[in-house]
Amino acid sequence: MSSTTAVFRVEWRKLAAQPRLRAGFAVLLIAPWLFIALVLHQDRLPVETLYGRYLKDSGFATPLVVLVFSTQWIFPLIASLISGDVFSSEDAHGTWKTVLTRSVSRGEMFWGKVAAAFTATVAAVVVLGTSATLAGVALVGSQPLVNVGGVLVPARSALGHVALSWLVVLPPVLAFAALAIAVSILTRSSVLGVLVPVVIGLVMQMYVFLNAWDTVRHVLLNSPMNAWRGLFDTPAYTDPLERGLLVALAYLAASIAISLIAFHRRDITGG
Amino acid sequence: MHPLSPRLLFLVPVATLLVSGCTPDTTRDRVEHDVTATFANQYVQSEQVQSQPLRPAQVRGTECHSGLNKTADAGPGAWHCTISWTDPAGGRHDDGYVVLVDSLGCYQAFSDEERDATVRSADGLAVPDPRVGFDGCYDVYDGRTGTSKA
Amino acid sequence: MDGEPAVRARGLTKRYGDVTAVDAMELDVPVGVAFGLLGPNGAGKTTFMRMLFGLVRPDAGSVEVFGRNVADHGVAALAPVAGFVESPRFYPYLSGRANLEVLARLDQPYGDGPDIDLVLETVDLTDRQRSRVREYSYGMVQRLGVAAALLRNPQLLVVDEPTNGLDPAGIRDMRELIARLAGSGITVLLSSHNMLEVEQVCDRVAIMRRGGIAFDGSITDLRAMADDVGYRLTTEDDRRALELCEHTPGLHRLELGLDGLRFEASQSAVEDLTRRLGAAGIGTRELAARTTALETLFFRLTESRSEVLM
Ligand SMILES: Nc1ncnc2c1ncn2[C@@H]1O[C@H](COP(=O)(O)OP(=O)(O)OP(=O)(O)O)[C@@H](O)[C@H]1O
Ligand SMILES: [Mg+2]
Numbered sequence: 001m002s003s004t005t006a007v008f009r010v011e012w013r014k015l016a017a018q019p020r021l022r023a024g025f026a027v028l029l030i031a032p033w034l035f036i037a038l039v040l041h042q043d044r045l046p047v048e049t050l051y052g053r054y055l056k057d058s059g060f061a062t063p064l065v066v067l068v069f070s071t072q073w074i075f076p077l078i079a080s081l082i083s084g085d086v087f088s089s090e091d092a093h094g095t096w097k098t099v100l101t102r103s104v105s106r107g108e109m110f111w112g113k114v115a116a117a118f119t120a121t122v123a124a125v126v127v128l129g130t131s132a133t134l135a136g137v138a139l140v141g142s143q144p145l146v147n148v149g150g151v152l153v154p155a156r157s158a159l160g161h162v163a164l165s166w167l168v169v170l171p172p173v174l175a176f177a178a179l180a181i182a183v184s185i186l187t188r189s190s191v192l193g194v195l196v197p198v199v200i201g202l203v204m205q206m207y208v209f210l211n212a213w214d215t216v217r218h219v220l221l222n223s224p225m226n227a228w229r230g231l232f233d234t235p236a237y238t239d240p241l242e243r244g245l246l247v248a249l250a251y252l253a254a255s256i257a258i259s260l261i262a263f264h265r266r267d268i269t270g271g
Numbered sequence: 272m273h274p275l276s277p278r279l280l281f282l283v284p285v286a287t288l289l290v291s292g293c294t295p296d297t298t299r300d301r302v303e304h305d306v307t308a309t310f311a312n313q314y315v316q317s318e319q320v321q322s323q324p325l326r327p328a329q330v331r332g333t334e335c336h337s338g339l340n341k342t343a344d345a346g347p348g349a350w351h352c353t354i355s356w357t358d359p360a361g362g363r364h365d366d367g368y369v370v371l372v373d374s375l376g377c378y379q380a381f382s383d384e385e386r387d388a389t390v391r392s393a394d395g396l397a398v399p400d401p402r403v404g405f406d407g408c409y410d411v412y413d414g415r416t417g418t419s420k421a
Numbered sequence: 422m423d424g425e426p427a428v429r430a431r432g433l434t435k436r437y438g439d440v441t442a443v444d445a446m447e448l449d450v451p452v453g454v455a456f457g458l459l460g461p462n463g464a465g466k467t468t469f470m471r472m473l474f475g476l477v478r479p480d481a482g483s484v485e486v487f488g489r490n491v492a493d494h495g496v497a498a499l500a501p502v503a504g505f506v507e508s509p510r511f512y513p514y515l516s517g518r519a520n521l522e523v524l525a526r527l528d529q530p531y532g533d534g535p536d537i538d539l540v541l542e543t544v545d546l547t548d549r550q551r552s553r554v555r556e557y558s559y560g561m562v563q564r565l566g567v568a569a570a571l572l573r574n575p576q577l578l579v580v581d582e583p584t585n586g587l588d589p590a591g592i593r594d595m596r597e598l599i600a601r602l603a604g605s606g607i608t609v610l611l612s613s614h615n616m617l618e619v620e621q622v623c624d625r626v627a628i629m630r631r632g633g634i635a636f637d638g639s640i641t642d643l644r645a646m647a648d649d650v651g652y653r654l655t656t657e658d659d660r661r662a663l664e665l666c667e668h669t670p671g672l673h674r675l676e677l678g679l680d681g682l683r684f685e686a687s688q689s690a691v692e693d694l695t696r697r698l699g700a701a702g703i704g705t706r707e708l709a710a711r712t713t714a715l716e717t718l719f720f721r722l723t724e725s726r727s728e729v730l731m
Contacts, residue, residue, distance in 0.1 A: 002529070010523050017514055050377055050406050053399075094510040098569070101474050101503070102527035105496045146401065148377065148408040150312030152319070208374050211339070211346050214296040214411075217374065226375045229408045234312070239412035240376070268476035269437075271510045 003104045007112020008119075010099075011086065015120055024081060028124055032132035036062045036139050050148070050229070058145040060158040062136025063129055064232075067165060070128065071225040075173045076201025078124045083117040084180035084193030087263070091188040094271025110263050114181060114256065121177045122170060129166035133159070149234030165228035168241060171248035172224035176201060178255035185259045188270075224248040297372050299335055299344030300415035306352050306370060306380060307333045309407040314356070316401040322393035326359040335370065336420070345418040347374040377408040425488030427452045427577045427608040428473060432482030435468050442468040444632030445482065450577075450610055450625075452487075455603035457619030458612040460629030461723050466612040469629070470506045470581050473610075475499060486577065504579030504610075508586070509566025513555035517546055517565050520554055524569050540568040544598070560591040567598065577608045584618060596622055616716045628722050635722045646718055651711040652691060655681035657704040665701055669694050681707070685717055 015021050039045065039055050046052035050068050054061040090096045100109065145158040153161065176197055184193025204220040217223060224244030230237040311330045318325050332355055339348035350370040357363050367383035382388070382403035389397040409415075428450035435443045443465040450456045460466050471477040473484050475491045475498075484491045489498035511520040521537045541547045544564040554562065563583065570578055583599065584592040600622050603609045613619050619626050619640075626643060628636040636643065651674075656662040663677050671690030676683050686694070691708075698705055712720070 003527070006526050006529055010526050013519075013523065014512060014515070017519070047381075047404065048371060048379055050379070050408075053379075053404060053406070093512060095512060097471075097474070097476055097506055098510050098524070099527060100476060101499070101505070102524055102573070103496050103500060103529070104527045146313075146316065146405070148309070148406050150309040150316065150401075150405055150407065152316055211348065211374065214294075214374075217296070222375065229375070229377055230410060233408050237410040237413070239410050243412065265478075267478060268471065271507065 003108040004112045004115070007104055007109055008115045011113055011116030012119075015082075015086075015116065021082070021120075024078075025124065025127060028078075028128040029131050032062060032066050032128065032135040033139070035066065036132075036135050040139060051145075054146055056140065058143040058158070059136030059138070059140035060133070060142070060145040060155070060162055062140065063132040063162045064165065066128065066132040067169070067228070071169060071222070072205055073198070073201060074128075075125070075169065075225065076176045076198050078128075079121050079173050079176035080180035080194045080197035080201075082120045082124065082180075083177035084184045084195075084197060085190045086113050086117040086184070087181060087259075088184035088188050088190040088193045091270060092190055096268045097271045100268060106264055107260075110260055114178075114259075117177055117181060118174055121173060125166065125170060125173055129162075133162055147232045147234060148229065151234040153232075161232045164231055168228045168231070169225055171245055171252070172221045175221055175224075175248045175251035175255070178252045178259070182255040182259045182262075185262050185266075218243065219247055221248065221251060294416050295343075295345040295418065296374065296376060296411035297337075297345055297347050298416050298418045299337070300417040301376075301409045301411070301413065302335045302344075302350060302352070302370065302372060302378070303333045304415055305407050305409040306335060306354065306368070306378075309380075309405055310354050310356075310402070313401045313405045317390060320392050320398060320401060321390050328359060329357045331355040331357060342420070343418040344420055347372045350378075352380070376411040377406065380405050380407065424452070425485070426450055427487060428610060429485040429488075430469070430473075430482065431485075433469065433472060433479055433484060434481040435465075435472060435477060436480050441632050443472065443479075446629075446633060448627055448634055448637065450608065452608050453606060454625050455600070455609040455611065455623045457623035457626040458610060458629060459614065459616065459619050459626055459719060460612070461614055464629040464723070465632040466629055467506050467581055468632075470504075470579055470610075470612065473579060474502070474504075474506065476506070501576040502579060503570035503573035503575035503577075504581070505566045505570065506579075506581045508559075509562060509569065511554040511562065511565060511569075514553060516551050516553050517541070517557065517561075517568075518550040520565065521569060521572060525572055528573055537572065540571040543571060544568045545594075560587050563587060563591070563595070567595075571602075575607060577610065578602060579610045581612045582614070583611065584613075584615070592618075616713065616719045620713075620715055628719065630723045640715075643715060643718060650688075650691075650713065651683065651685050651717050651720075653681050653683055653707070653709050653711050654694075655706045655708075656698065657706065661701070662698065662703050665697055665703065666694065669697055683711070 036055065045055055049065055051061045051064040055065060090099065100106065142155040144152045144154050147153050179200060180193055180197040183196040184190065187193065204222050207220060208217055208222045223240060224247055227241040227244040230240050307330055314328055315325065333352050335344065335350050335352040337344045337346060337348060337350050340346045350372055352368045352370050354366045354368060355364070368380045369383065370378050370380045372378040385403045388400045388403045390400045392398050426449040428448065430446050430448040433443055433446040434441065446469060458466050468477065472479050473486065473491065475495060486498050486502055491498045515523065518537060518541070525537065541550050544567050546561060546564055546568060549557070549561060554565065557565065580599065584595045587595060596618060599609060599611060603622065611622060623640065625639050627634050654662065659677060659682055663682055666672050666675055666682060666684060669690065671686055672694065673685045695705065695708065
C-alpha cells in the first residue's frame with residue numbers, strides 16, 4: 001500500500017520534471033483565452049458548433065464550445081500523451097530493471113503508475129475546463145446562457161451545468177488513458193502508446209461523421225464523451241449518460257485487466 | 272441449466288443489437304418533437320428580450336424531412352423543417368428552417384429567410400432574434416422512433 | 422557458515438525460444454564470500470542474475486535468496502539484495518542525486534540504508550551529483566549504479582560485469598571498491614568474463630558454460646587444476662622448432678600460427694623445451710606466456726565440447 005503511494009509520488013515527480021508535460025499544461029491554460037479573444041475580435045461566430053452562437057452573449061458558452069472541440073480529439077490526445085508514456089518510457093530508458101529491483105512489487109508499480117497517469121489526465125482536463133470557464137467569464141461575462149432546450153439559464157445554474165458537463169467526460173477520458181496504458185504495455189513503445197489511442201480516437205470520430213450503423217456508435221467512446229449534452233437540455237435526459245458510463249467502464253476495465261496481466265507476465269530482458 | 276440457454280445467451284444480445292441497429296438515432300419523430308419544443312421556448316425568449324409583456328403564441332406543430340435520406344426520414348445531415356404557429360393576433364405562420372443534425376442527437380436550426388434578423392432589446396441594442404437560429408438536443412434512446420416519409 | 426546460503430539455484434532453467442540461456446543450473450553462493458561467476462559471452466550469467474532479481478521468470482527450477490524463494494516471496498525475498506544486471510540505467514532527465522532520491526523513495530518500506538550523501542561520496546560522485554545523468558560518462562553511470570545499490574544497504578550485492586566499458590583507472594577503482602565492500606562483510610556475487618578480475622576480487626568462483634556450471638570451487642582449487650600455461654614461441658626456424666616440439670613430452674595443443682608456435686605446457690616442460698632448442702642449435706627469438714594459468718583453464722573449461730569438468 002505505502003509502496004503504491006511511493007510509486008505514485010515518484011511518477012509525479014518524473015512527470016513534473018519533463019518539459020514536454022509542463023509545456024502541455026501551459027498550452028491548456030492559455031489556449032481558451034486565445035480562442036475567446038479571437039472570437040470576440042471577429043464579426044462571425046462558429047454558429048455550426050453547439051453553443052457557438054452564444055459565445056458573445058454569455059461567458060458560459062466558452063467552456064461548452066471548448067468541451068465540444070475537446071471531445072473530438074483533444075481529450076484522446078491529452079490522455080494518450082500522458083498515459084501512453086508512463087509505462088513505455090521505462091522501456092525507452094531501460095529503467096524497468098532499475099525500479100523493479102527496489103522494494104516495489106509489480107502490482108504496486110502498476111497501480112502506482114496507473115494512479116499517477118489518471119491523476120495527471122484528470123488534472124489536465126480540470127485545468128482546461130477551469131481555464132476556459134475563467135476566460136469566458138473574464139472576457140465575456142457571467143450572463144445567463146440559453147441551453148439546448150431554448151431556455152435561458154441563470155448564471156449560477158449555468159456554472160453548475162458547465163462544471164457537471166466537464167465532470168462527466170472524465171470516465172471516457174480515463175478510458176482513453178487506460179487504452180493508452182494497454183497499448184504502451186503491450187508494444188513497449190512510447191510512440192505507439194501515444195499514437196495508437198489518438199488514431200483510435202480519430203477512427204471513432206470518423207465513424208461518428210459517417211452516417212453508418214448507429215448501434216456501433218453507441219459502443220464507441222464518443223457516446224459517453226458527448227452524453228453531457230443531455231444534462232443541459234430542458235427537460236434534461238440521462239439515458240445517453242447512463243449507457244455511456246457503462247461503455248466507458250467496459251473500455252476501462254478491459255484495458256486495465258489486459259495491462260495488468262501483460263505487465264505481471266512479462267520478462268524484463270531489456271535495458 | 273436449460274439445454275438451449277448457452278445459445279440463448281448468445282442470441283439475445285445479437286438479436287438486441289440487430290433490432291436496435293435497425294432503429295436509427297436520428298428519427299423524424301425526435302427531430303420534429305424537439306424542434307417544436309425548442310422553438311416555443313426560443314419564441315418566449317424573443318419576446319422577453321424585447322421586454323414586451325409576453326404575447327403567447329401557439330406552436331401548432333412541425334414537419335421535418337431529411338434532405339439526404341430519400342427512403343426514410345432518418346439519419347444525420349441537413350434536414351428541412353416547417354414550423355407552424357399562430358401569433359397572438361391570430362395570424363398563422365409556416366416558417367421554414369434548415370436544421371443541421373449531427374449523429375449524436377444535437378442540431379443547429381436556421382430560419383430560411385430571416386437568418387440575420389435582429390430584435391431591439393430593452394436597452395435599445397439590436398440583438399439576434401432568438402427565434403431565427405437556435406441549437407437543440409434530444410434523447411436518441413427515447414420512444415420516438417418513427418421515420419415515415421409521409 | 423551454517424544456515425542458508427546467500428543464493429541457492431536448483432534446476433534453474435530459462436529458454437528464449439530455441440535458445441536455452443540457463444540450463445538446469447545448480448549453484449550455492451555461501452554467505453560472506455566474494456563469489457565470481459565467470460563465463461564467456463552468452464553463457465547465461467546475465468539471465469541467471471535476472472532470474473535472481475525476479476526480472477525474468479524461470480521456466481523451471483527455483484532461486485532462493487537467504488532461504489526465501491524469489492518466485493514465492495517476491496520483493497520480500499529480495500529485501501536484502503541490491504545490484505544491477507548489464508549496465509545500470511537511470512532517468513537521463515533527472516540529476517544523479519534526483520535518481521537516487523527516487524530510488525530511495527521506492528525502497529522506503531524497508532529503507533534504513535546509508536544516506537545519499539554517503540553513497541555519493543563512496544563512489545566519488547559528490548561533485549557531479551547535480552548534473553543530469555544524460556551528461557554523465559559511461560563510468561560515472563556505472564559508479565552511480567553501485568551507489569544506487571549501496572543505498573539499499575544490502576547483505577548481498579549482485580553486479581554484472583561491473584568493469585565493462587571502464588578505462589584502466591576506472592577498472593582499478595571499481596575492483597578496489599568491490600573488494601572493499603566484500604571485505605566489509607557483504608556477500609558479493611560478481612559476473613565477469615575476465616579471469617584476472619575474478620582472481621583479484623573473489624575467493625570463490627563458478628564457471629558457466631552454455632547455461633550450466635562447468636566448475637564451482639575456490640580460487641585455490643582452480644589454481645590446482647590449472648597447471649598448463651599457453652605460450653608463444655618464435656625462433657629462427659619455426660618448422661624445425663615445430664618438429665622438435667612434437668617430440669617434446671608435456672606440450673599440448675601445438676599449432677603453427679603466423680606469429681609463431683603456440684602450445685600449452687607446464688613449467689617443467691617449457692624448461693625442457695628451451696634446453697632442447699639450444700641443443701638442436703635453433704635460436705630462440707621470443708618465448709612468451711600468452712595467458713595465465715587460470716585463463717588457460719578457463720578456455721579449456723568453456724570451450725571444450727564434450728567433457729564436463731567438475
Ligand atoms: N531477451 C532475449 N531473447 C532471446 N535470447 C536471449 C535473450 N537474452 C539472452 N538471450 C540468449 O541467452 C543466452 C545467454 O545470454 P546471457 O545474456 O545470459 O549471457 P551472458 O553470460 O550474460 O553473456 P555476456 O557475457 O555477453 O553478457 C545467449 O545465447 C543469448 O543470446
Ligand atoms: Mg551478460
